[in-house]
Amino acid sequence: MTDSRSTITRRSVLRGALFTAAAVPFGVTLASCATGGGGGDDDPTTDGGGDATEPADASNPFGIEEGSSVETVIFNGGYGVDYVEFAAEIFNEMWGGEATVEPTTEITAALQPRFVAGDPPDLVDNSGAQSMGFGAILDQLEDLTDVVDAPNLEGTPIRDTLIAPNVLDSGVYDGKLAAINYVLTVYGVWYSKSLFDANGWTAPTTWAEALELGAAAKEQGKYLFAWGKEAATYYQTLAIDSAIKQGGDEVRLALENLEEGCWSLDAVQAVFSAMKEIVDAGYVKPGGSGTFFTDAQAQWSLDQDALLYPSGSWIENEMKDNTADDFQMMGVPAFVVDDSSALPATALHSEAGEPFIVPSDAANVAGGKEILRIMLSKEAATNFAKTKLAPTVIADTVPEDGFGSTALVSQVEMLAAAGSDTFTHKFVGLYGLNQAQLVVWNAFLDGSKSVEELTSDLQAITDEARNTQEVIPVS
Amino acid sequence: MTTPVTGAGAPALRRGGRARRKARWTFDSISFFLVFLGLPLALFLLLVIWPFVQAVFYSFTNWGGFSQDFDIIGLANYQRLVNDATFKTALGNNIKLAIVVPLVVIVIAMIFATLVTVGGRGIGQTIGVKNSGFYRVVSFFPYVIPAVVSGVIFSKVFDPSNGLLNGLLPEGLRQNWLGQVSTALPSSMFVIIWGAVGFYMLLFIAAIKAIPAETFEAARLDGAGRMRTMWSITIPSIRENIQTAWIYLGIAALDAFVYMHVLNNSGGPDNSTLVMPQYLFRLAFSQNQFGYASAVGVAMAVVTLVFAGLVFTINRLTGGTTRSS
Numbered sequence: 119m120t121d122s123r124s125t126i127t128r129r130s131v132l133r134g135a136l137f138t139a140a141a142v143p144f145g146v147t148l149a150s151c152a153t154g155g156g157g158g159d160d161d162p163t164t165d166g167g168g169d170a171t172e173p174a175d176a177s178n179p180f181g182i183e184e185g186s187s188v189e190t191v192i193f194n195g196g197y198g199v200d201y202v203e204f205a206a207e208i209f210n211e212m213w214g215g216e217a218t219v220e221p222t223t224e225i226t227a228a229l230q231p232r233f234v235a236g237d238p239p240d241l242v243d244n245s246g247a248q249s250m251g252f253g254a255i256l257d258q259l260e261d262l263t264d265v266v267d268a269p270n271l272e273g274t275p276i277r278d279t280l281i282a283p284n285v286l287d288s289g290v291y292d293g294k295l296a297a298i299n300y301v302l303t304v305y306g307v308w309y310s311k312s313l314f315d316a317n318g319w320t321a322p323t324t325w326a327e328a329l330e331l332g333a334a335a336k337e338q339g340k341y342l343f344a345w346g347k348e349a350a351t352y353y354q355t356l357a358i359d360s361a362i363k364q365g366g367d368e369v370r371l372a373l374e375n376l377e378e379g380c381w382s383l384d385a386v387q388a389v390f391s392a393m394k395e396i397v398d399a400g401y402v403k404p405g406g407s408g409t410f411f412t413d414a415q416a417q418w419s420l421d422q423d424a425l426l427y428p429s430g431s432w433i434e435n436e437m438k439d440n441t442a443d444d445f446q447m448m449g450v451p452a453f454v455v456d457d458s459s460a461l462p463a464t465a466l467h468s469e470a471g472e473p474f475i476v477p478s479d480a481a482n483v484a485g486g487k488e489i490l491r492i493m494l495s496k497e498a499a500t501n502f503a504k505t506k507l508a509p510t511v512i513a514d515t516v517p518e519d520g521f522g523s524t525a526l527v528s529q530v531e532m533l534a535a536a537g538s539d540t541f542t543h544k545f546v547g548l549y550g551l552n553q554a555q556l557v558v559w560n561a562f563l564d565g566s567k568s569v570e571e572l573t574s575d576l577q578a579i580t581d582e583a584r585n586t587q588e589v590i591p592v593s
Numbered sequence: 594m595t596t597p598v599t600g601a602g603a604p605a606l607r608r609g610g611r612a613r614r615k616a617r618w619t620f621d622s623i624s625f626f627l628v629f630l631g632l633p634l635a636l637f638l639l640l641v642i643w644p645f646v647q648a649v650f651y652s653f654t655n656w657g658g659f660s661q662d663f664d665i666i667g668l669a670n671y672q673r674l675v676n677d678a679t680f681k682t683a684l685g686n687n688i689k690l691a692i693v694v695p696l697v698v699i700v701i702a703m704i705f706a707t708l709v710t711v712g713g714r715g716i717g718q719t720i721g722v723k724n725s726g727f728y729r730v731v732s733f734f735p736y737v738i739p740a741v742v743s744g745v746i747f748s749k750v751f752d753p754s755n756g757l758l759n760g761l762l763p764e765g766l767r768q769n770w771l772g773q774v775s776t777a778l779p780s781s782m783f784v785i786i787w788g789a790v791g792f793y794m795l796l797f798i799a800a801i802k803a804i805p806a807e808t809f810e811a812a813r814l815d816g817a818g819r820m821r822t823m824w825s826i827t828i829p830s831i832r833e834n835i836q837t838a839w840i841y842l843g844i845a846a847l848d849a850f851v852y853m854h855v856l857n858n859s860g861g862p863d864n865s866t867l868v869m870p871q872y873l874f875r876l877a878f879s880q881n882q883f884g885y886a887s888a889v890g891v892a893m894a895v896v897t898l899v900f901a902g903l904v905f906t907i908n909r910l911t912g913g914t915t916r917s918s
Contacts, residue, residue: 405753408772550880
């Protein structure tokens with residue numbers, strides 16, 4: 119009896135092992151792979167919202183129906199979702215409807231099946247590490263130009279209240295305003311004003327000055343830069359920003375359009391060489407390729423082992439609990455190579471983030487646009503700046519004292535100094551290149567890659583994307 | 594008492610079962626088959642086989658993942674796969690894992706299991722070393738910790754600046770453990786092994802306990818030492834458990850997604866810790882190439898099946914001789 123039972127057990131265990139052998143690898147692919155049986159109609163016409171009838175009413179530009187409900191799915195990241203709930207409450211008061219806000223951190227997992235089934239929500243904040251790639255959903259999104267042309271709740275056209283005319287360009291794909299990016303992010307190099315003042319240092323504006331500062335830091339046993347393995351490409355962003363400032367728009371367009379040889383342009387090469395000089399001089403804290411990125415950032419903000427850290431302006435909020443007392447975080451724009459740069463040293467990479475999209479197949483397209491219109495009005499935008507200590511794309515929402523934040527004041531100053539010399543680039547996120555590029559940058563910052571290898575590796579990644587994905591032209 | 598399996602009992606039982614089934618189709622037997630055979634089979638077909646078929650289908654398309662639109666592009670994804678250097682790197686890393694991890698885990702687990710069951714004093718009743726109950730419990734602790742948690746813990750331990758490991762080592766031996774090609778994969782393997790040993794030790798303990806004590810006593814009376822007992826008694830008696838362990842560990846190593854993703858989610862220095870599921874994940878969810886990712890998934894399934902087949906073959910080739918002797 120014991121014998122036969124143990125035979126069966128062993129058999130089934132082995133059989134189970136075989137089945138598991140076959141099942142495991144598929145589990146990953148298939149968890150979310152199902153277009154089959156959806157029966158979604160391919161008809162791209164909008165069936166909700168009634169925006170077919172041309173509404174002339176300025177208080178109801180999208181022809182919204184009284185009491186209609188709106189479903190929003192919002193990325194629950196550093197900014198939370200309460201700022202959308204703020205707008206949803208205003209919507210409910212105005213239209214007596216019901217606007218729901220569903221927070222999620224995994225936008226793709228939550229929405230991919232709904233896009234496939236043709237039943238997406240009315241408004242989505244497509245942000246975070248798990249956001250949907252725009253290339254994949256572009257033709258299923260509304261053009262939001264009519265939102266920008268609509269008057270805000272105070273009666274001024276939204277277009278006239280923007281912080282800069284080109285601020286929404288980051289949401290333009292193939293000539294279509296597919297996303298309205300709500301929060302303004304300023305990219306630069308961040309430092310502690312108190313530390314710099316105490317040592318009589320000034321923040322560098324050229325790579326040569328950065329090298330000098332590195333020597334001064336070394337005298338004090340400090341490093342110029344630190345990096346973490348998941349954030350090695352922050353240095354790529356810095357390099358691209360510098361190269362665009364040095365070489366002008368042609369550099370930006372070459373990179374954005376994934377052109378052949380784009381990484382070999384003179385301006386890009388000049389920046390890479392300058393960075394290589396800093397790496398070779400030992401001014402970058404070693405070990406970054408094995409350090410968790412927030413730990414590396416704390417080495418800069420808390421331990422102050424490194425003087426500078428290139429990042430977006432979220433860095434202040436991200437490191438809030440890990441910043442030394444009286445740090446006084448300030449930023450400078452990406453460095454230029456020399457005086458002959460195409461753009462002035464004050465030129466700034468500023469990008470509107472948190473892309474809000476309205477899917478064309480949504481049940482209430484007008485409702486989604488209406489929530490966006492409310493968010494872009496003065497009341498909601500000021501509320502955001504005040505509660506999140508970050509500027510939105512709407513102008514004049516931050517007072518002189520920056521609600522007590524030196525970094526916020528610094529951002530507003532950088533934006534003012536840059537004037538119309540602002541730019542952005544988005545090919546890294548658009549084609550999902552970051553993961554592959556991280557490998558290359560970790561090796562470069564480690565000192566184990568030369569400028570030539572860095573260039574050829576990055577070019578190979580760009581070339582592969584051009585050959586395997588549909589390139590969305592940028593001009 | 595348990596005796597070594599001869600297989601004689603099983604056919605007899607089966608014959609008897611068939612005879613009963615032919616005799617009458619009662620409500621009892623039909624409902625029994627429906628619940629215990631029909632339902633699992635239906636679920637298996639729906640949740641396992643059907644997704645397989647879909648994945649194979651999508652691997653012949655250029656599906657982006659967000660719409661109903663795609664073109665069937667034949668074998669283009671597979672052609673790309675064959676020439677994909679990153680995929681080959683990932684496959685190579687998986688193969689390294691599938692060789693090293695099972696070997697090390699089984700050897701360590703085997704040694705520990707022997708120690709706590711039959712490694713004790715050389716006279717009298719066959720027992721484990723002193724306090725073996727305590728060791729048995731403690732060695733199971735790592736398995737209780739979720740893979741993600743142990744991954745995070747070890748990523749802190751391996752931190753080059755403030756990590757525990759570098760703190761304990763003298764200056765000259767300090768390494769950037771997860772950040773350089775030479776140490777990244779071995780360090781990651783160590784974490785997987787650390788997490789797995791406890792469970793396989795338990796598996797082997799249970800198997801060794803099922804071996805009759807007389808066998809060990811007889812061997813000892815004949816003058817066999819501990820090594821000889823392990824080699825000639827323990828291992829042949831539990832070889833099927835070892836084979837199962839090898840297959841499970843191999844599959845775990847061919848996946849290894851959780852550990853690798855937590856320890857080095859970008860694939861490690863020079864992709865030295867990138868594994869196939871990570872690459873698949875990157876293709877599908879950050880590059881929206883679900884069609885190509887499905888092709889990678891199919892390739893992974895093939896690799897896993899080949900692995901299982903290899904283990905079975907090797908065991909059969911080596912197993913026959915042991916049994917007849």
